[in-house]
Amino acid sequence: MSRNKYIQKRSWLALGALLFATSSIQVASADEGSATLAPPTTGFEDRNQEHWSTFDEEINFLNELSESDLASYSEVGQTVEGRPIHLVRIGDQTLTDEEVAEGRNMLVVATQHGNEPAGREMALQFMRDLAFTDDEGILEQLEESTVLFVPTANPDGFIRDQRANANNVDMNRDHLVLQQPETRALAEVLDTYQPDLTVDAHERPRAYGNPDIEFLWPRNLNIDEDIRALSESLVEDVLIEDIAEQGFTTGIYGTPGGAGNGDERISRNMLGLRHGLGLLTETAGMQEPVKRVDAQMATIEATFDFYTEQFEEIGEAVQAAPEKRAQDGATGATPFYFDGADNWDPTIVQDPHYCGYLLHEQQVDELGHIVDAFSLETEKVSTYGTFVSMGQPMMTVIPKLMDSDALYNEVNALPLSSCEQPRVTASYLNDFVDILDEEGAFSTTAIHRALDLHTTTLAHFENRGQEDRLLEHTRGFQALLNRYQDQMTDEAYSMLYTFAYDLMDYYELVFDVDRAMGHISHLSETIGPRVAGGDAEREAAAYIEGEFERLGYETEQHLFDIRNGQAESQNVIAVKEADGVENPEIVYVTAHYDSVSVSPGANDNASGTAAIIELARVLEDVPSDKEVRFIAFGAEEIGLVGAREYVAQLSEEEIERSAANYNLDMIATNYEATSQMHITTVDGEENAVWDSSVHAAEVLGYDHNDYTLHRMGRSDHVPFHDAGIDAALYIWMEPGTPPGAARPEPWYHTPEDTIDRISRALAMGRRSH
Numbered sequence: 077m078s079r080n081k082y083i084q085k086r087s088w089l090a091l092g093a094l095l096f097a098t099s100s101i102q103v104a105s106a107d108e109g110s111a112t113l114a115p116p117t118t119g120f121e122d123r124n125q126e127h128w129s130t131f132d133e134e135i136n137f138l139n140e141l142s143e144s145d146l147a148s149y150s151e152v153g154q155t156v157e158g159r160p161i162h163l164v165r166i167g168d169q170t171l172t173d174e175e176v177a178e179g180r181n182m183l184v185v186a187t188q189h190g191n192e193p194a195g196r197e198m199a200l201q202f203m204r205d206l207a208f209t210d211d212e213g214i215l216e217q218l219e220e221s222t223v224l225f226v227p228t229a230n231p232d233g234f235i236r237d238q239r240a241n242a243n244n245v246d247m248n249r250d251h252l253v254l255q256q257p258e259t260r261a262l263a264e265v266l267d268t269y270q271p272d273l274t275v276d277a278h279e280r281p282r283a284y285g286n287p288d289i290e291f292l293w294p295r296n297l298n299i300d301e302d303i304r305a306l307s308e309s310l311v312e313d314v315l316i317e318d319i320a321e322q323g324f325t326t327g328i329y330g331t332p333g334g335a336g337n338g339d340e341r342i343s344r345n346m347l348g349l350r351h352g353l354g355l356l357t358e359t360a361g362m363q364e365p366v367k368r369v370d371a372q373m374a375t376i377e378a379t380f381d382f383y384t385e386q387f388e389e390i391g392e393a394v395q396a397a398p399e400k401r402a403q404d405g406a407t408g409a410t411p412f413y414f415d416g417a418d419n420w421d422p423t424i425v426q427d428p429h430y431c432g433y434l435l436h437e438q439q440v441d442e443l444g445h446i447v448d449a450f451s452l453e454t455e456k457v458s459t460y461g462t463f464v465s466m467g468q469p470m471m472t473v474i475p476k477l478m479d480s481d482a483l484y485n486e487v488n489a490l491p492l493s494s495c496e497q498p499r500v501t502a503s504y505l506n507d508f509v510d511i512l513d514e515e516g517a518f519s520t521t522a523i524h525r526a527l528d529l530h531t532t533t534l535a536h537f538e539n540r541g542q543e544d545r546l547l548e549h550t551r552g553f554q555a556l557l558n559r560y561q562d563q564m565t566d567e568a569y570s571m572l573y574t575f576a577y578d579l580m581d582y583y584e585l586v587f588d589v590d591r592a593m594g595h596i597s598h599l600s601e602t603i604g605p606r607v608a609g610g611d612a613e614r615e616a617a618a619y620i621e622g623e624f625e626r627l628g629y630e631t632e633q634h635l636f637d638i639r640n641g642q643a644e645s646q647n648v649i650a651v652k653e654a655d656g657v658e659n660p661e662i663v664y665v666t667a668h669y670d671s672v673s674v675s676p677g678a679n680d681n682a683s684g685t686a687a688i689i690e691l692a693r694v695l696e697d698v699p700s701d702k703e704v705r706f707i708a709f710g711a712e713e714i715g716l717v718g719a720r721e722y723v724a725q726l727s728e729e730e731i732e733r734s735a736a737n738y739n740l741d742m743i744a745t746n747y748e749a750t751s752q753m754h755i756t757t758v759d760g761e762e763n764a765v766w767d768s769s770v771h772a773a774e775v776l777g778y779d780h781n782d783y784t785l786h787r788m789g790r791s792d793h794v795p796f797h798d799a800g801i802d803a804a805l806y807i808w809m810e811p812g813t814p815p816g817a818a819r820p821e822p823w824y825h826t827p828e829d830t831i832d833r834i835s836r837a838l839a840m841g842r843r844s845h
Contacts, residue, residue: 116140153261167222190233195277198372294348338417398469406467502534517568595686609643645710668712684740719792737803747821760787
């Protein structure tokens, strides 16, 4: 396409602005069509191109621009100080944002640095030129693709006339870890729309010219080669000569090892790492404003023509790049580079690179928004471990974020050499100790040596298949961590201790009393009395929900009114789906988590609640032909309200599929007199729960005097019984307790129901003698 069409258009616009300013000619209304509307002018144009458009003028300009049938804008984020960040859409306005994102588009970003305004004026003028064009070629292109603009990426910096944002952070060094709201907004735009080509308009504030404008392409070595080559071609084969022909001196920006390198934090490189073409423009900031804007305008016009002329080739490259990079990530066919550029030899290279990374849940929380911003694919593979495979499109940034070899990584994850079954192994635990030592997590080298020696021993046992010794020494490793806990960071202690649990979980499925005691401690000590409808009960519900979610369960809260609508309580429900069975039977494993007002409720009933959380962990990966619902009931102490509300909302179909309810209440007292497990049914009759309990007791080797069938209500099994579902309560009481009676410990419903009265042995299901 010819450059002249843009030049003629700008001349016409300038003449139009003059006529409207000096005559009484009226602008046609929007109803008459945008073809008869007067194109808006910028504050910069209104002041003879001598003073920049203000931010308020930009907003007015965008409102006028939106009168065009081809233009609209929206707010995609806010700055540190609450100013809006705008995204402008030029193209077919009948398309939804989702349709635009699924289609083809290019993006123009300006004013990442607030004191570099020429690119902003270019963006405003060029969006106007497109929105009001009558050029058939441009209109055809706008039917094929959308042009997006973020004219002021850093409004706070622009208002202040400073490079950084209001937090004094350089946005253009924050495109990897995304700490600032402005870069998060840009990341969302890039992740949502995945533009084919992005222009990032900048200036060299202290440059007087020579050259007037410089260009650069993405140079990071992890970028798909076709993407990088097309970006370079735009500069070397098009812009250098074309812009020079229009009277501007041109050049290549940056030098090896300097501003032109492969730094992944810079948007220019991140554009390529996100599988799109990228262009950096840099005008000379000490020249006259009009010359700087004209140079930026000549560049965007030539770039748009390049996009139009190379539309098919660009589309093929952009579509192919994610799949090619994912394949490279999965096979390890190409090296991964932690430094260097296409003009600078790298010094830190992984060849072959790791196949993936294992993150601790704390590290997942640290990454948080970053995972979403790059649409990273993650897989929860254990209670505390999350796997991130290199076999995905954004493998281009995964090691940059997670590998200890990276220059600007956010976390130090466990790199995996084998990803067929990603999990915590003893060898990886040993590696993780070294990674944490490099972080400075241990106060002395002696602690590192002790932990390194212990995990080396664990790896030895694991490699030899000596599982019993591995489990024994892993518990010893946890004891060692406890010994040195105050000499390492809290994060290091927590991650190593819980990863040790993951290691043990792989080799055994056992009820872990330490975990159960931890839950009892949190509910009864950290939170304390959990009165129905109170803040503490809500806090406990949130904790339980979080524990279920951490195990990978789909979890929900079921809210209901109590005390005649004066308060609200909630049940927490986690569901384990049946394996390969349609309309499976349902088994309910339940416990209430509220307490009376005067009691911390350690045994009544943090014990039962802790048990169902731990049972959910143990059963998480155990195949089952039944649907298992783990339910923590609220408001039991005021009349079994939570259980009644839950059962009342079950459908007839669910009730028909319901096989049994196992309800746990007061199951871990250390009161010696309560030496017999009472399996209590409402009517005292045997049912499916009793039968399965007898069978389990025989398999586990319990004496028949350890348990008994008992008749009693008074707990959350009652509503299930009333609905015709076999149900029973498990509770420790004194042998010989009469039917219908209860003989719990003497501190029942008192302030003395504390964790020091919990029996660790009983929490495991056996009374110690």
